[in-house]
Amino acid sequence: MKVWETVCFISQTIAANVAIIVIALYLIFLSLWSDSCGDIPFYLLLIGIAMLICSLYYPFYTYGKKKAIQDRQNRIHSLLEPIYEGEITSEEIIKFIPRYLHNICNAAVTVLFGICAPTTYYTFQMFFSRHECPAITYWTSFVISVFDIIVLVAILGACFSCCCLIIVVHVFCKSDEGNEVDIEA
Numbered sequence: 743m744k745v746w747e748t749v750c751f752i753s754q755t756i757a758a759n760v761a762i763i764v765i766a767l768y769l770i771f772l773s774l775w776s777d778s779c780g781d782i783p784f785y786l787l788l789i790g791i792a793m794l795i796c797s798l799y800y801p802f803y804t805y806g807k808k809k810a811i812q813d814r815q816n817r818i819h820s821l822l823e824p825i826y827e828g829e830i831t832s833e834e835i836i837k838f839i840p841r842y843l844h845n846i847c848n849a850a851v852t853v854l855f856g857i858c859a860p861t862t863y864y865t866f867q868m869f870f871s872r873h874e875c876p877a878i879t880y881w882t883s884f885v886i887s888v889f890d891i892i893v894l895v896a897i898l899g900a901c902f903s904c905c906c907l908i909i910v911v912h913v914f915c916k917s918d919e920g921n922e923v924d925i926e927a
Contacts, residue, residue, distance in 0.1 A: 766794040773790060780868060781860070782865060782879060793854065802839050806836065807830060810838055
């Protein structure tokens with residue numbers, strides 16, 4: 743059963759990475775093909791490039807994880823104390839990934855989230871004049887904009903929920919401090 747779970751996990755991971763690369767290339771080619779949609783092709787190009795850069799991180803992460811496992815095994819075979827105990831940690835993996843690549847991927851994610859607002863703005867601004875734009879370009883941008891809005895609402899909702907939870911816990915802790923009863927009396 744363990745082998746089947748591993749095969750399923752690997753196939754899902756490969757399919758997800760290939761899908762991200764295919765979507766990124768689709769957005770890049772679509773943006774280069776479309777020129778009559780105002781600023782939408784430019785933002786689709788930026789989204790495609792940022793997604794392509796983000797998709798390059800996974801192979802390096804996998805390589806770093808493999809090297810971290812080898813490093814831990816070498817330390818054990820050399821009768822040295824392993825630096826970390828238990829599962830492989832992200833600190834061990836990051837040691838084997840080039841620092842600049844990690845920074846570039848973080849910048850690409852930041853750019854990807856930063857492009858969401860102007861893409862959504864220009865897409866909905868062109869809603870009534872979408873006939874001037876190739877249908878595939880406009881509707882691709884529309885779907886990306888709706889997805890961006892869903893992700894943004896989910897992130898802001900999670901932040902708001904965490905803030906509310908912290909406030910509620912803080913208020914309950916303050917109210918419990920004033921109601922302490924002396925049990926020994």
